Amino acid sequence: MESKLALSQLSALAQENRLAVFRLLVKAGPDGLPAGEIAVALDVPPNTLSAQLNILSNAGLIEGARQGRSIIYTANYDAISGLIVFLMEDCCQGRAEICTPIMAAAQSACC
Amino acid sequence: MESKLALSQLSALAQENRLAVFRLLVKAGPDGLPAGEIAVALDVPPNTLSAQLNILSNAGLIEGARQGRSIIYTANYDAISGLIVFLMEDCCQGRAEICTPIMAAAQSACC
DNA sequence: TCCATATTTCCACTATTATGGAAATATTGG
DNA sequence: CCAATATTTCCATAATAGTGGAAATATGGA
Numbered sequence: 001m002e003s004k005l006a007l008s009q010l011s012a013l014a015q016e017n018r019l020a021v022f023r024l025l026v027k028a029g030p031d032g033l034p035a036g037e038i039a040v041a042l043d044v045p046p047n048t049l050s051a052q053l054n055i056l057s058n059a060g061l062i063e064g065a066r067q068g069r070s071i072i073y074t075a076n077y078d079a080i081s082g083l084i085v086f087l088m089e090d091c092c093q094g095r096a097e098i099c100t101p102i103m104a105a106a107q108s109a110c111c
Numbered sequence: 112m113e114s115k116l117a118l119s120q121l122s123a124l125a126q127e128n129r130l131a132v133f134r135l136l137v138k139a140g141p142d143g144l145p146a147g148e149i150a151v152a153l154d155v156p157p158n159t160l161s162a163q164l165n166i167l168s169n170a171g172l173i174e175g176a177r178q179g180r181s182i183i184y185t186a187n188y189d190a191i192s193g194l195i196v197f198l199m200e201d202c203c204q205g206r207a208e209i210c211t212p213i214m215a216a217a218q219s220a221c222c
Numbered sequence: 223t224c225c226a227t228a229t230t231t232c233c234a235c236t237a238t239t240a241t242g243g244a245a246a247t248a249t250t251g252g
Numbered sequence: 253c254c255a256a257t258a259t260t261t262c263c264a265t266a267a268t269a270g271t272g273g274a275a276a277t278a279t280g281g282a
Contacts, residue, residue, distance in 0.1 A: 003131075006130070014118065014124075014125040017240095019121065023201065026201055034259095036257090036258060039259095045243090047241085047243080047260070047261080048240080048241055050259060051260090051261095053260095066249085069257060070249095071260090077202070077212075080198060080199075080213065082216075084195055084199075084217045085220040088220055089220045093138065102188060102191065105196055106192070106195045107214055109199055126270080128270095145228080157229065159271055179280070180229080180280065181229080181279095182230090
């Protein structure tokens with residue numbers, strides 16, 4: 001069931017620190033950030049952050065890769081794309097006037 | 112703080128029944144559905160559903176309007192638009208190659 | 223006014239989630 | 253091998269969210 005994934009992603013994002021982590025990583029781009037820097041940036045103890053990174057990672061929203069002593073986390077752009085598609089997919093059953101302004105707003109916010 | 116609203120919307124959507132309610136109302140379109148029909152469709156007791164509708168409504172994702180004995184709920188398309196914008200807004204700081212495929216996927220899922 | 227219908231509010235109980243101290247694991251350099 | 257650094261896992265406690273029975277409120281019709 002596809003909605004299980006969407007649900008886990010929404011749950012993962014539905015928490016202040018995790019939403020901040022995700023947005024930080026989205027901003028950081030493909031290079032990502034090490035866990036320690038995220039912890040400092042958000043002022044969260046490393047073990048607490050670790051649990052939160054794990055939740056985001058299990059939901060597929062971020063990915064971690066060890067690089068030396070650090071673990072570098074990056075946003076998974078495909079996942080957020082999939083989530084947006086899931087939220088939108090039944091939005092315009094023949095009524096393009098409903099969804100066109102939504103896409104236009106997203107488009108202009110992005111590029 | 113704009114993220115408070117986004118957080119309440121993500122929390123509202125991060126629950127099986129509420130996500131189902133929201134998607135049902137998105138599909139139902141501008142005419143919406145009465146609370147009772149939603150309760151039957153999702154097989155949830157009316158008082159439980161009422162609490163869930165309230166959470167979605169407080170987050171601004173749906174709106175209820177009394178019509179006779181029923182209360183008709185409709186999806187708030189502006190709210191979901193705003194949430195998508197919030198999740199996307201810092202996604203491409205000069206790197207259009209990151210966000211373009213995301214928007215393209217959303218576009219094709221929608222219209 | 224009285225009754226049936228539709229939905230909500232109140233409230234207590236249960237379940238899930240968040241948090242961070244302490245200890246464990248992994249890596250690099252000396 | 254040992255010490256330092258980076259991060260995670262384990263675990264117990266605290267906080268938040270979900271659930272539905274029972275009663276309350278709102279509306280429309282006889």
